Amino acid sequence: MTAPTPPQLVLRLSGISKSFPGVRALSEVQLDLYAGQVTALIGENGAGKSTIVKVLTGIYQPDGGRIEIDGAPVSFPTADAAARLGVTAIHQETVLFDELTVAENIFIGHAPLNRFGLIDWAKMEAEARALLARIGADLDPRLTLRELGIASKHLVAIARALSIDARVVIMDEPTAALSHKEIHELYELVERLKAEGKAILFISHKFDEIFRIADRYTVFRDGAFIGAGRMEDVTEGQLVQMMVGRSVDQIFPHRAHNIGAPVLTVSGYSHPTEFEDIGFTLHRGEILGFYGLVGAGRSEVMQALFGITKPSKGACRIGDGIAVIRSTAEAIAQGIVYVPEDRGKQGAVKGLPIYQNITLPSLSRTSRSGFLRLAQEFKLARDYTRRLDLRAASLDQDVGLLSGGNQQKVVIAKWLATKPRVIILDEPTKGIDIGSKAAVHEFMAELAAEGLAVIMVSSEIPEILGMSDRVIVMREGRIAAELKGPEMTPERLVRAAAGIAEAA
Amino acid sequence: ETKRIALVVKALGIGFFEAANKGAEEAAKELGDVEIIYTGPTDTTAEGQIEVINSLIAQGVDAIAISANDPDAVAPALKKAMERGITVISWDSGVAKDGRQMHLNPSSSALIGNTIIKLAADHMPDGGDVAILSATSTSTNQNIWIEEATKVLPNYPGVNLVATVYGDDLADKSYREAQGLIQTYPNLKAIIAPTTVGILAASQAVTDAGKIGSINVTGLGLPSEMAGAVESGATVSFAIWNPIDLGYAATMLAYNISNGAKAEPGASIPMGRMGAATLDDNNEAAMSDPFTYDKSNIEEFKSIF
Amino acid sequence: MPDRLTSPLSRALRSWEALLIVVAVAVFIANAFASPYFLNAWNLSDATFNFTEKAMIAFAMAMLVIAGEIDLSVASIIALASTAMGVAMTAGFGTPALVAVGIATGVLCGALNGVFVARLGLPSIVVTIGTMSLFRGISYIVLGDQAFTGYPEHFAWFGQGYVWWVFSFELVLFAVLALAFYILLHRTNFGRSVYAIGNNPTAALFSGIRVDRVRFILFLLTGLTSGIAAVCLTSRLGSTRPSIATGMELEVVTMVVLGGVSILGGSGTIAGVVLAAIIMGLVTFGFGLLNVPGIVMSIFLGLLLIAVIAIPRLLRRRGT
């Protein structure tokens, strides 16, 4: 084993820490990136991967630690500064401008200028077209971004990152929303960047992908550095062990599968732009998993069931009767509740205290003829927070001050307090720590055992396989497959979600 | 003990009322035991005047002499003032009858109405179209003068009143309204503006439109403000009574009534150097005739008010 | 886990309302020293007319702003409601009918705003800038340069009458509405949903709150209180002109913001608005007693508005 020349160290982070109110996102982590090599950053949700990306691109200022480029200490006070020092990133969430054109989104902040110092639109569009071609995206640079779907937006974000001539390229889950073909084009691009000698940081939850393109790995767990090394020296099992700190199959609770009568039957649900011909049946005591890539449209279907988006056709039966759900209030009255994916925007009402969050959908029960009764509210809140083992200073603490996992508990408590028949959990463990995650899983199992019908939307294969009785896979707004029992293998899930034909 | 007399004006900062205040101070000096409180809202609203009146009531002033923005809206507040023993008179722009003890017109309304038409007619020997640019549509005095002017119109054959528009005593709005008149009525011979803001804006508009000589702007204005227009020829002549005299007379009347003079029909109440006011059936009196200014005398007066 | 972190008392002492009480007391004492006429029951009673009508609207406006909306058309609603009363009076209606017409016009105007904002989803600031012109514009079309005068004698009571001793009808109505809005905002499910919507409209919708219905009702309430204020103001002035209450919307919004209601929605109390109303009333009255022109008072109020919002923010920044 003789490497011709040892790879050159470009960027070194050491002792980097970052805290948010109530969360220590990074504690003294380290990370090395080498020229011409792909380093995979691995860790569970909430491990701090995106946080380190933001530190590296000047979005967040670290609380402590050193950043060195070519051995010289540097700092990134703004996003601009990071770009000037040759660091560029494709961020996990698409941070783009809906009202601007594709070309502008790619070049905003460093648009090509003509000799009068004015933006040269023609040149900008030509360069944008070239960049898009380079990543194999067939997009008109003059479209406004609003007119694009999520995958195309993601391609624009990639083109933007490449528009900066950088030495360090960071990709935070770049393939999560892309189709099979686009993913392959991205891999080729990564190879080309490598050949150009760029140092690449690649973040992904997909092991096949990591083993395919990465040269090195770094593992974070709960904001701490766990280990790093070369890919050829490690197995998948070892990486998983490092990521979670215990073996995988212990995570999920064992549960009896007592599936009862149908509770909810959906048929032919469609929407002009978001989903088409969705149909399934949900039973008492069942946990039905919904799997798909991010942007597959699962959340939209769930929100239609919950009365937020209106389906253009389709029917829905609850128990024996046809249910017409025109508003969330009607959904709740019918016993359907939805724990949304976006906790910050849709779940918790930050600014209101915990107990008021919990009683919000149950006010009709805690109040008397429209007048609030605080004692009743506290009683209800106490019951459910105790059941979910919520950690907070008091019940009238602002929800916004709680940690992510505890906020999620508040949101779940809020829905359980309505005593529903069907509970839809959209990415219920996204971004919450391992301890809370297990508690949520435990709790879901309990709910099903009590006879509730549960729908769980998740993008994590282990969670889907570990918890569900049955899995529906969605792709681009349609049901791609329904799997149960022995059919439920990671392989088949991934194939169905990505639209790859079954292996013979 | 000094008498505190409040001179309440339509809005602070208007040249006409500043001049009236000079007259009030003159009266105060002459009387010796009078303190003038010169006050008013900063914009020409009735609500603003009511707040001012309320604070004057609270201060327990001896008399209020007001030029009202709205004859009816201020009446309840003034009634309250009278109930608390405060002498209330109106001057310049009047208050509804039950809201004051007497009203002092700067001149007789009929005379003013006639004067403004006559000023226009004198300089249009062949007759033609005239239009009126007034202050706000709610100004009592302007409305009465316009009414009087329309009454005497038949005496001026050939003078054809085509429109009455309102500039709200805002320079820019009056300017635009004047512009509109010039465009709409190609045969317009004169614009009559019975308000100092309006006549200024109208003469500016006529100058800007290049119509000096073909459209004569006339009405009521202050010599100091109108000197330029008379010089340029946009205005041949205009009229006004002396606002200093008006402020002086109002102060004298307020003082005398507050000291026991009875304000009732037929009564004659002295107003210092201005003689005496004789009240009519509505408890109204006129101060003096309007005085006409033109090239011959403007120089003399423009530095006075 | 305890239900409450701190006792309500200690919380109250550190609140915005405490700051306002300090300001109010300071203004009161300053006034008492500055003018010998200030400490007089009748004068103080007269002073309340400076704020009662605005404050009635401010209560409803506070709820609307807490819910993240705004209504700039309130003063124009007063003009239109007053005009409608004038029309009704000319048609020979009696006092009770006049009151009903005024209030009903207010509610209708509110409903129109509500439809545009809650049903059609248009931004309330723009819609109400539009209806602000529209409503007053209709008054101008109806009245032009005319005025309605000669309201029935009984009608004067709403703006000029006294319930008992120095307590005017308007002052009593102000107190009653303050109590009613206090209960509505702080003691009912409806009030709770208003806070939820203001803090996070999406999450409120996801929690089963009929967000649009709540918004619609809030616009009805500003319309209603504007209608009530129109009755009081028309009665107090004894006449209707289309220019009635010009510019009042900004004073109402100032009162609401000064009262500690966040213009971004989500927080604020009725008590704060009551205190802000009293402060604004005392300031205008106090300056009035010294014959300070109204515009100087408004400089003071403008500075007060920016200062009371800026100072806590600057202190917090230095603290962290």
Place this chain on the structure above:
Amino acid sequence: MTRFLKSREILLALAILLLVAVIATRFPAFVAPRNLAGVFNDTSPLIILAIGQMIVILTKCIDLSVAATLALCGMVAAMLNGAGLPLPLILLAAIVLGAALGAVNGLLVWKVDIPPIVVTLGTMTIYRGIIFLISEGKWINAHQMTAGFKDLPRTEILGLHVMSWIAIAVIAGGAVLVNRTALGRSFYAVGGNPHAAVYTGIDVGRTQAVAFVLSGALAGLTGYLWVARYAVAYVDIAGGFELDVVAACVIGGVAIAGGAGTILGCVLGALFLGVIKNALPVVGISPFWQLAISGSAIIIAVAFNARQGRARGRIILRSAEARA
């Protein structure tokens, strides 16, 4: 440039043409080139202010203090004229003072983080009050101004008044600024998605402050023009004009939530109001109708714009993406 000609602008232009055509059928004199030039000239202050306001609104702010800034700068210009300052210096002073007043707004928004509507509500009364304090409430009338001071905006060059030319220059400058400069594009970015703007290295607060400075400077310039044109300065000039300015923006399709709007739309919005204002007296409709008409125009415009720009939601179905 065709890219900026969205259908919204075309429709608004058609609406204005239709309006003018209808007026012309009854009053042909209205469409005489001279008269149209007059309408444009009368609308110039509104156009200049609306462009400043649009920039502020693009960044998700609002400037309610424009009219007060205008009035204060106009008063100062008139007073400086009285003090004998030469005209170029007066113009400069008005613009610089306007920019400074805008900077006060901007700094309060940027550094103290007070919501723009509250800041400008406060400064609007403060600025007006300052006029009262410095002028002692007195008017400055035509005869107290020098001829040169009054003549500049009404001097005619190539058939248009200087005031119109200034408006045209501001339109051109504004178009270059927002379409062709990095700063201009950052106004859109900041208002369209402040969160993403941070990721592209744009300082949101500073950009907003710059927008206020620009709006203030334009208001300062307009202050001089206004006072010179109408030959009078007093506390209340342009009272309530801020609402006309916001209305012009809204009618022109500027999104009140920020991030969307064009100079052309904004100019058309101002012209729409200008034509109505000028046409009513000509057509013989009582001026009392003007308020109601412009109010209705605002509501129709905002309803129309909202309908056009209605968020289409996420586009997940591939077939739907092409159609969008």
